[in-house]
Amino acid sequence: MTASATRVLVLNSGSSSVKYQLLDMRDSARLAVGLVERIGEETSRLVHTPLTDGGGKRERTGPIADHEAALKAVAEELAHDGLGLDSPELAAIGHRVVHGGLRFSAPTVITDEVMAEIERLVPVAPLHNPANITGIRTAQAMRPDLPQVAVFDTAFHTTMPESAARYAIDVETADAHRIRRYGFHGTSHAFVSRETAKLLGKDPSEVNVIVLHLGNGASASAVRGGKCVDTSMGLTPLEGLVMGTRSGDVDPAVTFHLERVAGMSTDEIDVLLNKKSGLVGLCGDNDMREIRRRIDEGDQRALLAFEIYIHRLKKYIGAYYAVLGRVDAVVFTAGVGENAAPVRAAAVEGLEELGLVVDADLNAVRSDAARLISPGYARVAVAVVPTDEELEIARQTYALVNA
Ligand code: AMP
Numbered sequence: 001m002t003a004s005a006t007r008v009l010v011l012n013s014g015s016s017s018v019k020y021q022l023l024d025m026r027d028s029a030r031l032a033v034g035l036v037e038r039i040g041e042e043t044s045r046l047v048h049t050p051l052t053d054g055g056g057k058r059e060r061t062g063p064i065a066d067h068e069a070a071l072k073a074v075a076e077e078l079a080h081d082g083l084g085l086d087s088p089e090l091a092a093i094g095h096r097v098v099h100g101g102l103r104f105s106a107p108t109v110i111t112d113e114v115m116a117e118i119e120r121l122v123p124v125a126p127l128h129n130p131a132n133i134t135g136i137r138t139a140q141a142m143r144p145d146l147p148q149v150a151v152f153d154t155a156f157h158t159t160m161p162e163s164a165a166r167y168a169i170d171v172e173t174a175d176a177h178r179i180r181r182y183g184f185h186g187t188s189h190a191f192v193s194r195e196t197a198k199l200l201g202k203d204p205s206e207v208n209v210i211v212l213h214l215g216n217g218a219s220a221s222a223v224r225g226g227k228c229v230d231t232s233m234g235l236t237p238l239e240g241l242v243m244g245t246r247s248g249d250v251d252p253a254v255t256f257h258l259e260r261v262a263g264m265s266t267d268e269i270d271v272l273l274n275k276k277s278g279l280v281g282l283c284g285d286n287d288m289r290e291i292r293r294r295i296d297e298g299d300q301r302a303l304l305a306f307e308i309y310i311h312r313l314k315k316y317i318g319a320y321y322a323v324l325g326r327v328d329a330v331v332f333t334a335g336v337g338e339n340a341a342p343v344r345a346a347a348v349e350g351l352e353e354l355g356l357v358v359d360a361d362l363n364a365v366r367s368d369a370a371r372l373i374s375p376g377y378a379r380v381a382v383a384v385v386p387t388d389e390e391l392e393i394a395r396q397t398y399a400l401v402n403a
Pocket of ligand 1: 214215216217244286287288289334335336339340
């Protein structure tokens with residue numbers, strides 16, 4: 001890497017999509033952002049937005065066969081803006097990798113051995129790790145000389161004590177199959193808990209925070225002095241809160257009941273709980289804007305879905321309050337957490353005894369900035385902190401290659 005190499009490309013490769021951002025780490029400025037979706041279909045689409053002077057959004061539609069073709073198309077778009085991947089200014093490529101197991105507690109330069117370990121984790125992340133691996137391989141083929149860094153969704157949660165991470169099942173069986181709670185959205189929980197400390201004017205080591213990452217996927221975490229001590233997602237991202245399409249917590253016996261009584265296969269139950277449950281299963285919609293609109297029109301199904309969503313959220317706030325003992329802030333982030341004021345108000349309603357209060361006027365403000373929504377007198381801060389997983393991946397990648 002040359003001294004002038006200050007750019008980092010962040011790649012988030014899904015099974016049929018690639019999200020990307022190119023950042024200049026001198027000032028964390030975004031130079032370009034984009035998305036390739038429906039890879040492998042006839043109707044693939046690339047949306048590229050250069051954020052340098054004079055840039056405007058560009059779109060390509062038509063078949064993009066695979067991740068290699070997708071990344072080539074991205075490279076062409078970047079080159080068009082004078083930001084090509086062959087530039088000596090590119091310092092590294094940072095990859096979001098969903099599952100790092102217990103081995104990876106920090107960002108890691110990708111070697112053959114690291115790749116082999118990410119592959120070994122495919123059985124515990126069958127939907128995510130294969131796509132991440134494809135993205136890494138493609139990027140390596142394009143720039144074999146460049147450091148490629150894996151930033152793991154699970155890493156922030158590796159500080160969880162065994163009491164929180166272990167399921168109470170037979171230890172030999174659990175260990176043989178690496179069954180334990182890993183947690184996900186770690187990059188977001190790390191970023192948001194740190195930014196919350198900053199908002200409070202404190203060092204992360206001084207504060208205890210409950211982070212509520214409420215997007216289409218949703219998870220809560222309890223962070224003590226900057227370290228995660230519990231989180232709501234488990235072996236997979238299915239456990240915990242009610243999500244857009246995932247059930248979150250259910251009695252595990254539901255699965256064998258469905259097998260024995262409803263004659264459903266394991267794969268069908270997997271699809272039911274991951275894709276057809278949560279808000280969509282309860283009321284047919286997973287977009288909180290639509291659910292709120294329906295509630296305003298008197299729709300009872302939408303109202304019940306909202307109430308179930310809030311009930312679960314409240315249970316986790318209470319549980320993590322007890323886990324932490326002392327809480328300095330409860331913070332909302334991601335699509336729902338950052339935008340849905342009624343969710344924030346309902347989640348802490350009635351929790352005044354715990355020191356949790358939301359100021360209605362502050363809560364109603366729409367803003368992209370990190371902000372407090374609790375009144376000045378509140379014992380516990382309630383905050384909204386926009387998450388930025390790409391910036392966090394870029395920061396961690398850049399710090400590692402400059403270490
Ligand atoms: P994410 O996964 O973080 O991108 O969050 C996506 C979800 O955020 C969507 O499914 C919506 O439910 C929710 N969302 C986005 N914008 C709004 C908004 N203005 N009001 C309420 N919910 C929103």
